[in-house]
Amino acid sequence: xxxxxxxxxxxxxxxxxxxxxxxLLEAATAQLERALDRLGRRHARIExxxxxxxxxIAALGQIDDPLIGLYTHWVYGPHTVDxxxxxxxxxxxxxxxxxxxxxxxxxxxxxACLSAEGRAHxxxxxxxxxxxxxxxxxxxxxxxEHGAVHHPDxxxxxxxxxxxxxxxLAARVHAAMQARRPLVLMLGxxxxxxxxxxxxxxxxxxxxxxxxKVDQAWIIDYGRRVAxxxxxxxxxxxxxxxxxxxxxxxxxADFTENATREQLRDYLAVLDMVDEFGADAIGWQYxxxxxxxxxxxDFAEGLFNSTCRPExxxxxxxxxxxxxxxxxxxxxxxxxxLKAKGLHQSVAFHDVRWGIxxxxxxxxxxxxxxxxxAYAFNHDPDTLAGVHSFRQPAQYFxxxxxxxxGESLAGAITWARAWLDDGEPVMDVGSGEVVTLPRDTxxxxxxxxxxxxxxxxxxxxxxxxxxxxxxxxxxxAVCYGDILGEMVALSRRLGFRVRYLADG
Numbered sequence: 001x002x003x004x005x006x007x008x009x010x011x012x013x014x015x016x017x018x019x020x021x022x023x024l025l026e027a028a029t030a031q032l033e034r035a036l037d038r039l040g041r042r043h044a045r046i047e048x049x050x051x052x053x054x055x056x057i058a059a060l061g062q063i064d065d066p067l068i069g070l071y072t073h074w075v076y077g078p079h080t081v082d083x084x085x086x087x088x089x090x091x092x093x094x095x096x097x098x099x100x101x102x103x104x105x106x107x108x109x110x111x112a113c114l115s116a117e118g119r120a121h122x123x124x125x126x127x128x129x130x131x132x133x134x135x136x137x138x139x140x141x142x143x144x145e146h147g148a149v150h151h152p153d154x155x156x157x158x159x160x161x162x163x164x165x166x167x168x169l170a171a172r173v174h175a176a177m178q179a180r181r182p183l184v185l186m187l188g189x190x191x192x193x194x195x196x197x198x199x200x201x202x203x204x205x206x207x208x209x210x211x212x213k214v215d216q217a218w219i220i221d222y223g224r225r226v227a228x229x230x231x232x233x234x235x236x237x238x239x240x241x242x243x244x245x246x247x248x249x250x251x252x253a254d255f256t257e258n259a260t261r262e263q264l265r266d267y268l269a270v271l272d273m274v275d276e277f278g279a280d281a282i283g284w285q286y287x288x289x290x291x292x293x294x295x296x297x298d299f300a301e302g303l304f305n306s307t308c309r310p311e312x313x314x315x316x317x318x319x320x321x322x323x324x325x326x327x328x329x330x331x332x333x334x335x336x337x338l339k340a341k342g343l344h345q346s347v348a349f350h351d352v353r354w355g356i357x358x359x360x361x362x363x364x365x366x367x368x369x370x371x372x373x374a375y376a377f378n379h380d381p382d383t384l385a386g387v388h389s390f391r392q393p394a395q396y397f398x399x400x401x402x403x404x405x406g407e408s409l410a411g412a413i414t415w416a417r418a419w420l421d422d423g424e425p426v427m428d429v430g431s432g433e434v435v436t437l438p439r440d441t442x443x444x445x446x447x448x449x450x451x452x453x454x455x456x457x458x459x460x461x462x463x464x465x466x467x468x469x470x471x472x473x474x475x476x477a478v479c480y481g482d483i484l485g486e487m488v489a490l491s492r493r494l495g496f497r498v499r500y501l502a503d504g
Contacts, residue, residue: 004042005066005144007032008059010079010110011049013192013288016395018049021073024101028072031130032094035137041144053193056083064089066147071095075106077113078193085117090147092140097127097464099354099365099449108352108474112196115472118422122149125468155466159429159488159500166485173336173486174493177208182332185277186213187270188285189323196419196473197324207425208494209329212277216289222269234264234310241308242385245402254400255391259295263401264310267300274317281318281332283325295401296392297321298370302404302454305346305373307381316346321371322475324349330416330427330477333490343481344381348372348408350456350476353449355464362463363435366456366476367449370404375480376456377406390452408456410436411480415460416487418496419472427496428472431484432460461502470501
């Protein structure tokens, strides 16, 4: 191993996002190089984006020198992981902290993929220029000297004691799960290389779940069998229950009612599959595989996570977008606990997208393209009021289709995430609060991210640096109500090691 630090650029699979991010990435690389010069460290660039696993294997697999990857926009996990697994050279992941350019999202996802493999790595992040941030410089120097960065872990706790009532409720839910093992219908797997979100059937079986996997292409086949009358009825239903459609807006001339009809066709096709296989929950691969053949799945996924939905039975059907089993497991568990406790059963799937300081507290911007149910926007289980459907951004979604968006209302929340620690299943849990922001602050925050998507401004009980250092995903499952103790108890009964994340 030489003392030359190699700098690489993990990228998106798609060319356009990489081209749009290139000026920012060039600037960040120049900042990093100036910082390394100040520290007296030799460095060299690995030229170009790594946008395919084989490129990563070729570019990184033969390098034993220390590596720094720059995460300044959305990237795919394999565009780091596949080149570094099985190796022990120091690896640093360095990201911006920006809502517009979600490098932090890419870092969290890729870091979790590395943790699932047991591959040692370090993380750094900054909202300022790298070479102008004294704290980042100090930690970069420590990494250069020792090959690792160690962050404070005071936010990691053994869960609080569980009450007898919570333990008893969890025991009842666990007994029902043992009597009939929950089945997840997987429409493909591992969207965009998020291998941290794929546990595999043997781990699922250990945890009391099963999966049935079908090809995403079945959506097309089953969709051809959906009668037009059912689509007519579904469209009338969502209009009557209060969805606002933003057809033909600026940069959305191709977003028409027909796009929504096709999204409802996919919803009904997947509903038919759920019925055929007796599934309890869904993992929907969502991107890339059908991106040129079908509209985005977000509107359908938002409906599944709502009790008010076409051809519904009064229950949600838990849907984890991007085929993420690290979210579908806690979502299904939380749904069952909520129902058993007499609370509303809807659980939202979100990205940990960004965060802002507001009146002495740190609020996380939770923002996913559409897998949050309507209850978050209205707290009324019987309507879709507050749901807005905008055309999904064309740079990611060439086939037109709408989001399932809205502003999440204030209230106490419980959150959770399942992940693998070198193969060992872990459940992270926490409590918090959704906060209502002043309108101008909310608008500015939404516009700085992706305004077409649902938003939740949440105090998760853990601030920026604790979460960025230790959280093992870019996704999170969130519900309204306090089921923290019940979630801890049920997770332990199913075989998870449980961590409680909270500052103080």
